[in-house]
Amino acid sequence: MKSDMYSRYAQQYDLAVQDNIYNALFERPNLQAMLGDIEGKKVLDLGCGPGVYADYFLRKGAESITCLDFSVEMVDIVKNKFSDRVSTYVQDLSEGLPKEAERQYDVIVCPLVIHYLKDITALFSDVYRVLKPGGSMALSTHHPFADFECSASGNYFDTELVQEEWDTVGTPVQVTFYRRPLVEITNAVTNAGLSITQISEGQVSGAIKQASPETYERLRKHPNFIFIKCQK
Ligand SMILES: C[S@@+](CC[C@H](N)C(=O)[O-])C[C@H]1O[C@@H](n2cnc3c(N)ncnc32)[C@H](O)[C@@H]1O
Incomplete structure (x- = not known):
């Protein structure tokens, strides 16, 4: 789903x-x-966005980095920042990874993206296909418990489109995303053949306390994101 937040x-x-x-x-x-x-x-x-993870992977000495995003604007930002040190192309991840050959990658990362996909099964099936044996994937997404607060149906087990206004960029922007039960995510991962090796609800650091005591208190008491690692 295209959003002004990630294009305009x-x-x-x-x-x-x-x-x-x-x-x-x-x-x-x-x-x-x-x-x-x-x-x-x-x-x-x-769902590389503006390449903050690509920057991390370059600093950590990755052999190669391939960045995909649905947003042409995001892909252009990554190209401009990193030039030929990173491969990039535009891809709607709800269609999976049709341009990628099997068994290529050691590590796949998918930060804060799957809540924009209506159906996540094609993506995980292709993640399994393109990972090398023993390779791993780590993702983050909205915590299903947090998103349930925005549910219109009141049924946790529904998958539903949610619209919110966020001020991430200093001006209010409408954002739409899908909320879904946790089991829909874990089933997509394990039905693809991947094993879940770690789940985290996030450590809240002293740096957050220093930056904003209120946000620190909120994040310590209310789950916001969930982090899942899986392996082929
Ligand atoms: C919250 S941003 C995260 C960006 C980056 N992963 C990060 O952590 O900084 C979500 C990103 O997912 C991308 N996105 C949303 N729907 C997508 C889709 N269907 N296929 C590929 N990318 C998508 C957006 O364009 C945006 O760059």
Whole structure:
């Protein structure tokens, strides 16, 4: 699903997530802690956004990095930042990974993306196909418990479209995403043949407390994101 947040406001999004609380101090440290050693690894970044993960993988010595996103604007930002150090192309991940050959990647990352996909089964089936045996995938997404607060149906087991207004980029932007029960995510992962090896609800660091005591207290008491690692 195309969103103004990641097209019209792509540049502003890039600036905002460099050092904000939810992405820079909460999501990235928690997902990156799951990834393990990146040096010499072939990495696929799904829903790469403005390339904050690509930057991390370059610094950690990845052998190659491929970045995909539905947003032309995001892919252009990554191209401009990293040139030929990173491969990029536009891909709607709800169609899976039709351009990727099997058994290529050591590490796949998919940060804060799957809640934009109505159906996640094609993606996980292709993640299994393109991972090398023993390779792993780590993803983050909205915590199903947190998103249930936005449910119109009141039925946790429904998958439903939610619309919210976010001020991530310093101006209110309408964002739509899918909320779904946890089991829909874990079933998509395991039915694809992957084994779940770790689940985290995120450690809330002292850096967050320093940046905003209120956000620190909220994140300590209310789950916001969920982090899942799986292996082929
Ligand atoms: C919250 S941003 C996360 C960006 C990046 N992963 C990060 O953590 O900074 C979500 C990204 O998913 C992309 N996206 C949304 N729907 C998509 C789809 N169907 N296929 C591919 N990318 C999609 C958006 O364009 C956006 O760049």
